[in-house]
Amino acid sequence: MANGGPEIEQLIQLMARLPGLGPRSARRAVLQLIKKKDQLMIPLSAALDRAVAAVCTCEVCGNVDTRSPCSICADPRRAESGMLIVVEDVADLWALERAGVGAVRYHVLGGVLSPLDGVGPDDIAIDGLIARAPEFAEIVLAVNATVEGQTTAHYITDRLAGLNLTITRLAHGVPVGGELDYLDEGTLSQALRARTHI
Amino acid sequence: MANGGPEIEQLIQLMARLPGLGPRSARRAVLQLIKKKDQLMIPLSAALDRAVAAVCTCEVCGNVDTRSPCSICADPRRAESGMLIVVEDVADLWALERAGVGAVRYHVLGGVLSPLDGVGPDDIAIDGLIARAPEFAEIVLAVNATVEGQTTAHYITDRLAGLNLTITRLAHGVPVGGELDYLDEGTLSQALRARTHI
Numbered sequence: 001m002a003n004g005g006p007e008i009e010q011l012i013q014l015m016a017r018l019p020g021l022g023p024r025s026a027r028r029a030v031l032q033l034i035k036k037k038d039q040l041m042i043p044l045s046a047a048l049d050r051a052v053a054a055v056c057t058c059e060v061c062g063n064v065d066t067r068s069p070c071s072i073c074a075d076p077r078r079a080e081s082g083m084l085i086v087v088e089d090v091a092d093l094w095a096l097e098r099a100g101v102g103a104v105r106y107h108v109l110g111g112v113l114s115p116l117d118g119v120g121p122d123d124i125a126i127d128g129l130i131a132r133a134p135e136f137a138e139i140v141l142a143v144n145a146t147v148e149g150q151t152t153a154h155y156i157t158d159r160l161a162g163l164n165l166t167i168t169r170l171a172h173g174v175p176v177g178g179e180l181d182y183l184d185e186g187t188l189s190q191a192l193r194a195r196t197h198i
Numbered sequence: 199m200a201n202g203g204p205e206i207e208q209l210i211q212l213m214a215r216l217p218g219l220g221p222r223s224a225r226r227a228v229l230q231l232i233k234k235k236d237q238l239m240i241p242l243s244a245a246l247d248r249a250v251a252a253v254c255t256c257e258v259c260g261n262v263d264t265r266s267p268c269s270i271c272a273d274p275r276r277a278e279s280g281m282l283i284v285v286e287d288v289a290d291l292w293a294l295e296r297a298g299v300g301a302v303r304y305h306v307l308g309g310v311l312s313p314l315d316g317v318g319p320d321d322i323a324i325d326g327l328i329a330r331a332p333e334f335a336e337i338v339l340a341v342n343a344t345v346e347g348q349t350t351a352h353y354i355t356d357r358l359a360g361l362n363l364t365i366t367r368l369a370h371g372v373p374v375g376g377e378l379d380y381l382d383e384g385t386l387s388q389a390l391r392a393r394t395h396i
Contacts, residue, residue, distance in 0.1 A: 005264035007245070007252045014242045018227040025218035031289050032217050033246075034253050034262045044212045045246040047205070048231075052243050054205045055232050064232050066203035091229050 062108030062125050064090050078103045082137035086129060086156065088112055088144060096142065107132060112148040113155055121155065130159050138166040260306030260323050262288050276301045280335035284327060284354065286310055286342060294340065305330060310346040311353055319353065328357055336364040343370065
C-alpha cells in the first residue's frame with residue numbers, strides 16, 4: 001500500500017479507532033483533512049493540542065472540563081435547586097445539559113455495577129456520591145434503564161437509606177415524537193400506568 | 199451548554215466537519231478521545247502535527263504524500279509497465295493501489311469537467327496530463343462512470359489524439375460478489391455484451 005507515507009497511514013489508523021469511523025471512513029476523513037489543510041487540518045491539530053493540555057476530570061463530580069472543580073460544580077447558582085442528578089457517563093451529563101434540565105448538579109458514576117464483568121461498588125464513583133449526598137435535598141438516579149443500571153440504582157438507594165433524602169428516578173413513558181407502534185410492551189404498559197390528566 | 203469549556207466545544211465542532219461524522223457522533227468521538235487521553239488523544243494529536251508538517255501534493259501526479267515527487271512517481275520500477283492511470287481523486291488512486299493493480303503510475307485530475315458547475319479544462323490537471331502522456335504507452339481513463347466523468351474522458355481522448363498512444367477505460371460489468379438482481383440495467387446489458395469465454 002502506497003497511501004502516501006507512514007505519517008498518513010498512522011493518522012488513518014488512529015482515526016479508525018474513533019467510534020463511528022471504520023477503516024474506510026477514516027481514510028475518507030483523512031483525505032478531507034489533507035485537502036482542507038488550512039481550513040480543517042491545521043485548526044483540528046491546534047484544537048487537539050489545546051484540548052490535550054487543558055482537559056481534566058472534575059474531582060468533585062467526574063465531569064470532564066478544563067478546570068477542576070468543573071464549571072458546573074463551581075457555579076453557586078446550581079446549589080440552590082438542591083438537586084443532584086446521578087448519571088453513568090459524561091455523555092449522559094452532556095445530554096441532560098443539552099435538554100436544559102435547569103440549574104442542577106451532577107455526579108458521574110463512570111459505569112454501572114456489573115458482577116459478571118467484575119465491576120463492583122469500588123470500581124465506580126459511589127463512595128464519592130455517598131459523601132456528597134447530604135449536601136442535597138433530592139437525588140435523581142438517571143441511570144440507564146438496563147439491568148445493570150437498575151441494579152446500580154437499587155444499590156445506591158440502599159446506601160442512601162437513613163439519610164433524610166428524596167430519591168427519585170426518571171419517568172418511563174412514550175418518547176416525545178415517538179410512535180406507539182415502535183415502542184416495546186414494557187414502555188407502553190409503564191406509560192399507561194403513569195398516565196396523566198390533560 | 200456546559201459541555202466542558204471552549205476547548206472541548208471547538209474540538210467537537212471541528213470533528214463534526216469530517217465526512218461521516220455529524221454533531222452527535224463528533225461528540226461521542228471527542229468523549230472517547232478524552233477518556234482515552236493517553237492511548238488515543240495524545241497519539242492522534244501528535245500524528246496530526248506530524249502530518250500537517252509533512253503532507254504535500256506531488257507536483258508530478260497530484261497524489262498526496264510526504265514527498266514531491268511522491269513515492270509512486272519516484273519509484274523507477276513503476277515506469278516499466280508504461281501505463282498511466284488517470285483518476286479523478288486521490289481516493290480513487292488509493293482504492294486502485296489497495297486493489298494491487300501493479301507497478302503503474304497515476305495522474306490525479308482533482309475533479310471532472312462540469313460546465314454547469316463552472317469547472318473547465320483549466321480547473322483540473324489536464325494540461326499536466328497532456329504534457330506527461332508521451333512518456334507512456336497506455337493511458338487508462340479510470341474516471342467515474344458518471345456523465346461528467348465520461349465527458350472528461352471524451353475531452354482527454356480528443357486532446358491526446360495524434361499522440362501514438364493506446365487509450366483505454368475500465369471494463370463495465372458485474373461487480374465481483376455482486377448479485378444480478380441488484381444491478382441496474384445499463385451495467386447488466388454492458389456485462390452481457392462484454393461476456394467472456396469460461
